[in-house]
Amino acid sequence: MPELPEVEVKRRYLEGNSLYKPVIRVVVPDARVLDNVTPSSLGRELKRASFVAARRRGKYILLPTDNGRTLLVHFGMTGDIFFLAKGDKRPEWNRVEFHFDNGSCLHYTSKRVLGKIALFPTTDDNDIPDIARLGPEPLSRGFTFKRFQAIVSPRGSAIHSVLMNQELIAGIGNIYSDEITFQAGVRPDRKASSLSPERLRRVFDSMKRVLRRAIQAGANIDKYPDDFIIPHRKRGGRCPRCGGALVKKTIGERSSYFCPTCQN
Template sequence: MPELPEVEIIKRYIHEQTVGKTVASVESLLPRMWRNCPPQVAASLVTGQTIEAVKRRGKYLIITFQQTSLQLIIHLKLTGRLIYRSTATVERFDRILFYFTDGTLLAYGDVRTLGALYLFESPKQIDLKAYLQMGVEPLSQSFTSGKLYELTRRSTMPIKPFLLSQQYVAGIGNIYADEALFLAHVLPTRPADSLIESETKALHRALRKVLRDSLARGGTSFRDYKNGAGGKGQNQEHLLVYGRGGKPCMHCKRPLQDMTLRGRHTVFCSHCQK
């Protein structure tokens, strides 16, 4: 699933390419991708609107429009992608198409169709529980080591599920949780409230580092992730533990362990992470 860096990269590109463009029409090739309104209603509300901005909150993309309070919220889930094309070319797995008056196109594609598009008439009408209950953005100024320490006092769940829950820290997924916990030398099974202040400082530094490094490398691409231009990132070539179960640890050379922790595949070094 695309995580914070991947969604942020898509957001930046789509914002740059589409701000000021006016929607000429909307084509719903798979109507059920609209989760909270009929496709005909979505098309009637969005057609004729000019894009004001593309934003991100956690793993969600938010498109706002000029002279209206409409909010188009998109969650990519496992295989969703949002791609801008300079020509109105339709490709396999495209599900929702936004045609612009200048002949360009914004395509929402999804292989497994697990993603979702929501349209709300104003921010006050947004009723997505997971969206409304998201925690602090990990690259924001408000996310300090002190804030992370305070948040971990509130939960006895293992630290990795804590990071994945989204209600404490937004946008962290399986990849960056494994990578950050390895850099911070923290076992993923440790109860969140068992971390002492120095450990949360190390985890805070590690989280920001793995996210920033991935942003600089264009995100992590395995099977389905593509950026807003349809290209792939390079961060997968630099991962230390994620997807490397059984291979030698980059630090101590011992075999990396893997396990299922609350339903999520988890890789760690039992020697380096204590």
């Protein structure tokens, strides 16, 4: 599932190719991904409108338009979005197409139809319920260790589950939570409330570092640092630091991988 780094990379992509182009037509090959609109209302409300910005909150992309609306895009497990110039080959699992007046097009794809597209009559992100319920952005400058500590340290659940709770902190999922706790040397199943301020500080610092580093690498797993655990999160995976076997454990119904030697 795309998490903060993947979605941020997509946001930058859309910012570079999809703004200030009037939409002339919306085609919906599969309406199951539409959340609060019908194919015809989506087409009608976006007709002649242009996206004027590409923003991200948590795992969501927001595309406000010059006619006072915002398209909300969520990728779910298998969603993606592609910009196609005129004549480019169409992607697979295509669910919604936004055709621009110069012949280019945005294609929202989703193999398992778990993502969603919604349209809201506002350009204020906080008027959108999905966004209003989100916790702070982990990379925002205002998200200091003090704020992190105030959110995390009272929690009696595993640090893995706390990091993944979108209402507490936005954008982190299973994969990056594993990386953050690995880099911090903290077991993902440790109760958040049991972590000392020093250990919590290590989790906070590695949260910022891991997310920034992943975005810098274009969220491309082949370009991640050699000491990242993410490429080894699989059966038979070994710790990139000590070479020991990684342990897979279900924490809050999600599978977490960690190194029992390097994390405690």
